[in-house]
Structures are given as structure tokens and as C-alpha cells.
Amino acid sequence: MPTNADVTAQAQQHLLGNYRQAPIALARGKGCELWDEDGKRYLDLYAGIAVSTLGHGHPKLTAALTEQVGKLLHTTNLVYNAQAARLAERLASKTGGALPRAFFCNSGTEAIEACVKLARRRAFLAGEPNRTRFVAFKNAFHGRTLGALPLTGTPKYWEGFDCDVERVTHVDYGDLEQVHQAVAAHPKEICAIVVEPVQGEGGVLPAPPGFLAGLRAITREIGALLVLDEVQTGVGRTGRFFAFEADPFIEPDVVALAKGLGGGVPIGAMLVRAELDSVLSPGTHGTTFGGNPLACAAANAILDAIEDEGLLAHVNEMAEHLSQGLSALAARHPKVLAGERGAGLLRGLLMQKGFEARQLLVAARNEGVLLSVASERVLRFTPPLNVPRSILDEAFERLDRAAASLG
Ligand SMILES: Cc1ncc(COP(=O)(O)O)c(C=O)c1O
Structure with a gap:
């Protein structure tokens, strides 16, 4: 099995350098959790930038694809x-x-x-x-x-x-x-x-x-x-x-x-x-x-x-929870965070002047939360639409530590 370092070295030598890529290689996922090649666990709050609608390994998607591949x-x-x-x-x-x-x-x-x-x-x-x-x-x-x-x-x-x-x-x-x-x-x-x-x-x-x-x-x-x-x-x-x-x-x-x-x-x-x-x-x-x-x-x-699976209703419910959680996070770290905004499960956490979203992105990743940057001072949250409340709650705790590490 390769390690993160093995994959990173190989990729950096042979992939075109048109992306700014983190030195980790994701190996597998289940629901809203991901594991890298070194076995570290992450909470997936970006869903491959708003792509993995059902998270990872969803049985219905897997079954539909398997059936179609064979047919x-x-x-x-x-x-x-x-x-x-x-x-x-x-x-x-x-x-x-x-x-x-x-x-x-x-x-x-x-x-x-x-x-x-x-x-x-x-x-x-x-x-x-x-x-x-x-x-x-x-x-x-x-x-x-x-x-x-x-x-x-x-x-x-x-x-x-x-x-x-x-x-x-x-x-x-x-x-x-x-x-x-x-x-x-x-x-x-x-x-x-x-x-x-x-x-x-x-x-x-x-x-x-x-x-x-x-x-x-x-x-x-x-x-x-x-x-x-x-x-x-x-x-x-x-x-x-x-x-x-x-x-x-x-x-x-x-x-x-x-x-x-x-x-x-x-x-x-x-x-x-x-x-x-x-x-x-x-x-x-x-x-x-x-x-x-x-x-x-x-x-x-x-x-x-x-x-x-009634996913639209779930999105609305989880959007409310995410919005409240991010607002609370911003209120706890007013020097670093300026607030949140968005629609449904497309939300942005706004950084205060003097901070870049990329700083919090890296700190969050170190705490095991995967996110993307939407502009210089906005960190973007696009979790899978079926994200459970428990994953968001765990993410809030980790993000609390990440924000604290910035100031
Ligand atoms: C609103 C919007 N339009 C178009 C694109 C381009 O899509 P793709 O990266 O699949 O080519 C993106 C990608 O981020 C997008 O967000």
C-alpha cells in the first residue's frame, strides 16, 4: 500500500502542476468520512466541491453503477x-x-x-x-x-x-x-x-x-x-x-x-x-x-x-444546523471569523480582514475536516446532501480548535 508521501512524490513528478494540491492522497470513503493513504480519518465537508451528493459508497449508487457496468x-x-x-x-x-x-x-x-x-x-x-x-x-x-x-x-x-x-x-x-x-x-x-x-x-x-x-x-x-x-x-x-x-x-x-x-x-x-x-x-x-x-x-x-430518501427536506434541516453552528463558531472567534452566509448546504464562513480562508482551510485539514476556499476570505462548506447531524457536530468541535489555532 502506498503512503501519502509515496503518492505525493510520484504525483509531483508526473502530474501537471496546474493545481495547488495538499500533500495527502485520499484512499477510501464511507458516507461523509474519508481516509487517506496513511489511515488518517477526515470529515468530508466539501464533497469533492459539491459533487459527492450522496457521500461515499452509497449502496444505491454503487448498485446502479455496478449493474450498468455489467450491462x-x-x-x-x-x-x-x-x-x-x-x-x-x-x-x-x-x-x-x-x-x-x-x-x-x-x-x-x-x-x-x-x-x-x-x-x-x-x-x-x-x-x-x-x-x-x-x-x-x-x-x-x-x-x-x-x-x-x-x-x-x-x-x-x-x-x-x-x-x-x-x-x-x-x-x-x-x-x-x-x-x-x-x-x-x-x-x-x-x-x-x-x-x-x-x-x-x-x-x-x-x-x-x-x-x-x-x-x-x-x-x-x-x-x-x-x-x-x-x-x-x-x-x-x-x-x-x-x-x-x-x-x-x-x-x-x-x-x-x-x-x-x-x-x-x-x-x-x-x-x-x-x-x-x-x-x-x-x-x-x-x-x-x-x-x-x-x-x-x-x-x-x-x-x-x-x-x-427525502433529501431536500434533509438539506433544509441540516442547512439550518450548519448555519447556526457556523454563526456560533464565528461568535466564539470574533478576531478571526466575521460570520457566515449561503443557501442550503452551500455555505461560506467569512474571515476577518487580515486572515485568509486558506489559513483556516489548512488548520481545519490538520484537524481532519476537508473544506474548500471560495474566495480569498471565504471558506466554503458543501457537504454531501445526506450529511448526518453527528458529522456536522463533530466538525464544529474540530473547527473550534482550528479557529483557535489562528488567533
Ligand atoms: C457555477 C459553476 N459553473 C461552472 C463550473 C465549471 O464546472 P467544471 O469544473 O465541472 O468544468 C463550476 C465549477 O466550479 C461552477 O462552480
Whole structure:
């Protein structure tokens, strides 16, 4: 059996150094617990950054995957497969029939890439070839391919990539007045507004009330699409299947999903309104693995568990507990922590000025709690949706020690 040190040495020699990786190698998991190669136990409060919806080793997901592996692992998009068809129908019904068509891909970035192509192609087909611009938001994260990257609102991520940011106007998240101004500057050139219902990477920042409805009204007025990036917020993370359901007046044109949809098996999806179905006609877009039976079997098992195990109610209950626990933690360490915010089980713990989230991340990891950083001063909590109360309680004790070690 390798040790953490063995794996780290091998990885550091042969993996591309594009990530900032901790010198531990996770070896196995059960529920919301993980063990590294040296046998140290961790509480999983990041779920692979909002991916492991059911934690690790969930019997239903394991059984569904095992069955599908034995039956049919992969086919092509030259034929249909029952898992993809069923998943598309189920996702459509989760939107109440508003978005009845699905395109499957392999990641969140690819789902956004498809949205970018859809929005531009729709305008092109409507005889508006100059309608190629987007409005997106500062600190937004939509992925890193050259189609998605210009939407991502962090200039340092663009540097050196000849990124096509000229055709995206980034404005402050939550500021409808700035959106109006951006639109007024290019009224006939905007093909879509792309927005996260809660900015995840940008610091776990929920949209202010009425913001999404305001964007809906603006996009309708100018004939542009409203694209909701629910890659991080979708599939129950905020306590509703889609985060946009929190605002009853929102009817998006397009929704992007990924992360939690496959519970750890890579899958992304773009869901669209019926009238957008013909925009990406045969030959205009596609991917070998999209809609793969294994990935779709995983997603169907995730939807089964969400429905059969009452997971949305559980998320809401645990979100309350997590929110209270983090507030109490902040109150006990006022020099280090400034408070908490978020939606459902997507929560951020805010650091005081002078402290970086990364410091607490490392201290928490030393105490056996795995978390991720959402911006310089926000530590992000995205536990599995089925996280038990006892794991959160144990984490609060460990985080108490971690925060104490900082000041
Ligand atoms: C809101 C949002 N959109 C898109 C992406 C990109 O997804 P992926 O990393 O699966 O390509 C992410 C990833 O963090 C995300 O949070």
C-alpha cells in the first residue's frame, strides 16, 4: 500500500502542476468520512466541491453503477440509450416541463460551452449575426475553456490566454442598474445574460431578492436568453432541486447542471426551452461521452435517492444546523471569523480582514475536516446532501480548535 508521501512524490513528478494540491492522497470513503493513504480519518465537508451528493459508497449508487457496468458501459450518440432518455425526461419534469430538452456532456464547463454556442447560434439563425455579446458578473465562475472563460469574471484567470473578453460585459453581481447600463450600451448585440443563482467560487454569495426576476425582465425586453448556471447550486444543493425555484417568478431559458448530478461520475447537462430545441441541429454540436449510459445511470440513481430518501427536506434541516453552528463558531472567534452566509448546504464562513480562508482551510485539514476556499476570505462548506447531524457536530468541535489555532 502506498503512503501519502509515496503518492505525493510520484504525483509531483508526473502530474501537471496546474493545481495547488495538499500533500495527502485520499484512499477510501464511507458516507461523509474519508481516509487517506496513511489511515488518517477526515470529515468530508466539501464533497469533492459539491459533487459527492450522496457521500461515499452509497449502496444505491454503487448498485446502479455496478449493474450498468455489467450491462452496457458506453455506446454512441448515433443511437439512443434508455438511461439518457429517462434522465432527460426526469430533469424536464423537475423544471415543471418548462425546459423539456436536455443536452448531456461531461462537466460544468462543457455545459456552459454549450450554452454559449446555443445563444450565439440562436441569434445567427434569427438573422442577427451581430448578436454575439454576453452580460456576466464580476467574480462569477463559469469554467475555464476558451468559450466559458470569458464569462468567468476574474481577470487573472484570463491572463495570457488571448481570451475573448471584449464581447462580455461584466457588471457587479446583484446590481440591476449596472445590467441596464450594460444592455443600453449594446441593445441589439446581447445574446444572453449568464448568471449563477448563488455565486459559488466568487464567495458563496446568494443573489439578492428580485435580482434574477429583474434579469428575466431585462432579457425578455431585449430578446436575449437568460442562462442560469446551476452547476454548483443545482441538484438539491440549496434545498430545492434548482436554486432558481426559490424565486417563483423565474422561468429561465437555459439551465446548466453538472457537479452533483452524477454524485462523482462526470456528467453535465444543458436544459433548454422547447423552442430552442432546433438551434443546435445535427452536426453543430456534440461530444463522444455525453449521455453515456454509465454517467446517466449514476444521475438517475442520484435522482432516485433525492426522491426516495427525502433529501431536500434533509438539506433544509441540516442547512439550518450548519448555519447556526457556523454563526456560533464565528461568535466564539470574533478576531478571526466575521460570520457566515449561503443557501442550503452551500455555505461560506467569512474571515476577518487580515486572515485568509486558506489559513483556516489548512488548520481545519490538520484537524481532519476537508473544506474548500471560495474566495480569498471565504471558506466554503458543501457537504454531501445526506450529511448526518453527528458529522456536522463533530466538525464544529474540530473547527473550534482550528479557529483557535489562528488567533
Ligand atoms: C457555477 C459553476 N459553473 C461552472 C463550473 C465549471 O464546472 P467544471 O469544473 O465541472 O468544468 C463550476 C465549477 O466550479 C461552477 O462552480
